[in-house]
Amino acid sequence: MKNIKDYNLDELKEEFINLGEKPFRAEQVFKWIYEANVTSFDDMTNLSLELREKLKNNFTMCIYKIIKKQESSDGTKKYLFDVLDGNAIETVLMDYKHGKSLCISSQIGCKMGCKFCASTGIKFERNLSSGEIVEQVLAVQRDENIKISNVVFMGIGEPLDNYNNVVNAIKILNNQKGLSIGARHISISTSGLVPMIYKLAEENLQSTLSISLHATTNEKRSEMMPVNNRYNIEELMQACKDYIKTTNRRISFEYALAKDNNDNLEDAKRLVNLLRGMNAHVNLIPINKIKDGKFEKSSNESIIKFRDYLNSKGIVATIRRELGTDIDAACGQLRRKNLKE
Numbered sequence: 065m066k067n068i069k070d071y072n073l074d075e076l077k078e079e080f081i082n083l084g085e086k087p088f089r090a091e092q093v094f095k096w097i098y099e100a101n102v103t104s105f106d107d108m109t110n111l112s113l114e115l116r117e118k119l120k121n122n123f124t125m126c127i128y129k130i131i132k133k134q135e136s137s138d139g140t141k142k143y144l145f146d147v148l149d150g151n152a153i154e155t156v157l158m159d160y161k162h163g164k165s166l167c168i169s170s171q172i173g174c175k176m177g178c179k180f181c182a183s184t185g186i187k188f189e190r191n192l193s194s195g196e197i198v199e200q201v202l203a204v205q206r207d208e209n210i211k212i213s214n215v216v217f218m219g220i221g222e223p224l225d226n227y228n229n230v231v232n233a234i235k236i237l238n239n240q241k242g243l244s245i246g247a248r249h250i251s252i253s254t255s256g257l258v259p260m261i262y263k264l265a266e267e268n269l270q271s272t273l274s275i276s277l278h279a280t281t282n283e284k285r286s287e288m289m290p291v292n293n294r295y296n297i298e299e300l301m302q303a304c305k306d307y308i309k310t311t312n313r314r315i316s317f318e319y320a321l322a323k324d325n326n327d328n329l330e331d332a333k334r335l336v337n338l339l340r341g342m343n344a345h346v347n348l349i350p351i352n353k354i355k356d357g358k359f360e361k362s363s364n365e366s367i368i369k370f371r372d373y374l375n376s377k378g379i380v381a382t383i384r385r386e387l388g389t390d391i392d393a394a395c396g397q398l399r400r401k402n403l404k405e
């Protein structure tokens with residue numbers, strides 16, 4: 065059966081017309097799902113019994129079950145959801161001054177194989193559908209009785225490798241008749257799938273693009289991120305420059321600092337050269353050491369030196385607050401542990 069959450073509002077109206085229903089009924093259902101966050105068609109009390117039956121016969125609601133929920137001492141909460149086909153995904157809720165931010169997954173497993181990531185080693189199973197992506201937000205809102213204000217596609221999976229479903233999920237999250245999460249409060253992170261960056265530039269989405277850069281030479285980047293063998297740093301930076309030109313939006317560059325690997329002054333100098341003249345922001349991330357992982361976290365002193373050098377050269381750089389380190393909040397870790405249990 066079809067998942068009703070896979071449809072953006074325009075598509076849902078089409079579905080309703082095909083079922084012989086008026087499009088405004090689709091809007092009513094959309095509001096029940098995304099505003100009221102109901103878990104059953106029976107709860108949609110302004111619909112006739114006949115229509116509710118019709119919906120039950122044609123669609124599922126895709127309601128996740130929580131397999132596990134961990135809470136960190138800093139308030140970060142990590143969910144492992146049962147996606148109803150025997151697979152599990154993870155979602156992390158973070159509490160920031162500016163609101164509740166949710167880090168969501170876009171795929172079950174990941175093909176990219178970044179060496180610093182705990183998802184590496186988890187076999188890629190499949191893409192999540194748009195509805196499965198969006199249900200992460202709804203499930204957490206139901207569980208915590210809160211409103212999510214920011215969504216970041218930084219959980220398991222390469223969002224641009226599941227391009228159509230991710231873009232459609234953003235349209236659903238963003239719709240003012242539903243969850244109404246501003247596009248500027250939605251961030252898409254990519255390991256650097258260059259053709260998809262060009263495609264995204266044409267969508268006119270107003271979301272934030274975040275590039276996982278992590279190294280400044282092709283040798284080091286290929287070692288950390290095999291995707292660099294397909295699209296090297298020069299191609300990636302050109303795509304970023306073109307993206308900024310087309311969208312007029314600033315790009316965020318993620319740079320995870322690994323001890324004695326990419327955290328010295330020479331790396332900082334090369335990073336300044338790569339970003340010179342670009343409308344960019346750098347997020348420095350103290351790397352989370354994963355079990356069997358090759359990379360270790362840089363010292364606080366090196367991280368601060370790195371940031372100060374970038375700032376002194378006019379590049380806005382901030383150190384990301386480490387959240388949820390006591391609950392394995394780096395992507396993939398909870399799932400992998402759970403699978404071993």
Ligand code: SF4
Binds near residue numbers: 176182222
């Ligand atoms: S860091 Fe992201 S893109 Fe890289 S392997 Fe992990 S989930 Fe995939």
